[in-house]
Amino acid sequence: MEKNLAQFILENIFLFLPIVILGIVCTVVLMFISKKENRTEVENLESDFKTIFRIRFNIYFLVYLFIWIVILIIGLFSDFIIPTMIGGIIATIPLALLILVDYKTKKLKVR
């Protein structure tokens, strides 16, 4: 009979417990027996953009779009039309939100 992940781990607790304890001990040792550096890194998110046909695209947006298109094509070619369309519409939410937030912030900058 199938179990959920937590049930499986609880049944095999003696297998997982030593690994978890070792990991926690190592983390604590690494955190407290080391010097912290005084530099703070500032992320430059602007360099994640590429210009294609005079339009600036975020690299990760393009990768998401690529995955979305390929999976959508596979779904349609699999004759799995309705779930693919429903899933496809839901999966456009991140794309729409990213476009919207870019548009809104650009508009604010112009003002």
Next chain:
Amino acid sequence: MFFIEINQNFGEQTKFLAAFIALIAITWVFLVYYSYKRHGTKKTIVYFLPIIIASLIIESVGVASGRYYYSGYIIYLSVFGGGVPLIIILAWSVNLFLFLNLGKHFISKIYQKRNYVQIFLISSVAGLFGVCLDLLEDPIAHYNNWWIWEETLKGIKFFEVPLLNFIGWFVLIFFMSIATLLIERSRYSENRKILLSISSLSITGVAIFVVHGLIGKIFEFVGIS
């Protein structure tokens, strides 16, 4: 305890598996190369190695627990008795890196302060974006037998995919994003960050299993699982 298995019946019982593998392989190579060029070797290891280890353990446990299985892939890895295709583990590293950066991009536009609230918001958005893509991917994967959910599983399903799977996606991406961001923004040396990203998996793993287990229990209690 750990073994590698080579399957000679590539694509058995599946449809369009080669296309799915090609998609993951292309995306993975591109993102690893991009991360290497943009952030360097050490940060790339921090972004990709912990999720590879975490997903190997979680997926292997998932298969061993009998909820789902993978057929038709070439290379399988196993740590706790369940064989997981190598490409699935790489796909998880693509998921984390992609959704973490999409979350950063999205939140940086609406909340600029670099604090714990921002880390929480970025991780939440990363998890939600991940679930959105999975709602497209998982039903197609199940239909084409890229991974097969046991039909005896009860509870609410989205085109034969259990609701708890999507919760699992959110929980995994959310906690791994928090861990990655906390380590990335800490003031430790780059070498220390690599070690911390691997050792802290035990803490992240406990958090994932406790939260996922609790949600599963709540679902059982309410009667939707």
